[in-house]
Amino acid sequence: MAVGLVDAGELTAAWENQFLAVAGDFPGGEIRINYLEAYCRAGSTDRDWRETTIPHTSRQLPSAEPGVILVEDRLADGVVVTHRIHVVEDGLRLSVTAHNPTGTPSAVHWAQPCVRVDRFTGTNPAQARERQPPYIQQCFVAIDSQLVRLPTRPWATEARYVPGQVYCPVGVPRDDVNPRPLSSLVPSHGLCGCVSADEQWIL
Secondary structure, three states, X not given: OEOOOEEOOOEEEEEEOOEEEEEEOOOOOEEEEEEEEEEEEOOOOXXXXXXXXXXXXEEEEOOOOOOEEEEEEEEOOOOEEEEEEEEEOOEEEEXXXXXXXXXXXXXXXXXXXXXXXXXXXXXXXXXXXXXXXXXXXXXXXXEOOEEEEOXXXXXXXXXXXXXXXXXXXXXXXXXXXXXXXXXXXXXXXXXXXXXXXXXXXXX
C-alpha cells in the first residue's frame, strides 16, 4: 500500500511496496530506493542469493511526527525491524531498530537497500547489466582517504553474480558481503555515492 506524501520543503518522500521515492528539484527529479531490498545471512560472498536472503514483509506504520515515515519489516525468523525515515531539507535521516521477540537467535547478519541512480546520473537503465555500466562513471568511493571515481583499478570481474563491484571495509569479514565481484581495494571509510549528470549534486 502507498503511504502519505511527506514534505520537507525542498524534498518530498513517499513509500510504497518496499520502494522509497524521494523527489525534489535535482537532476532526474526523483530517486527510487528499494528499501530494504534484502536481509542476509553470513557467509554470503559465494553462495546462492536465495540461500542468503531471509524473506521479509514490509508495511507502513502510522506516524504522528511531521516529515517522518515509519516502516516495519517482519523477517521470516521472527525478527522485527522498524525504520524511521526523517525527511529533512537536504536529505534523509535514517534510524533502524531491530528486535528479536523469539527465543531463538536470528541468522540475519546484514541488510541492503538498492538505490536506483540512473535518472540522477543521466544514464540509461537498460545498460545497467553491462560489465561497466555508464552510471558507475558518476560513482565514487574513498580509497587512501581520497574520493576515487569508478571504475577503480584494479577492477574485479569474477564472482557468482556479475556485473558489479563490492568494496569491503575494514572490520567486515570478506566472506559476508554481496556475492558480486569483490574488489581488492579497501575503502578508507564509509563515504561513497555518486555525482549528478550535471556534476552539481552529490548523492
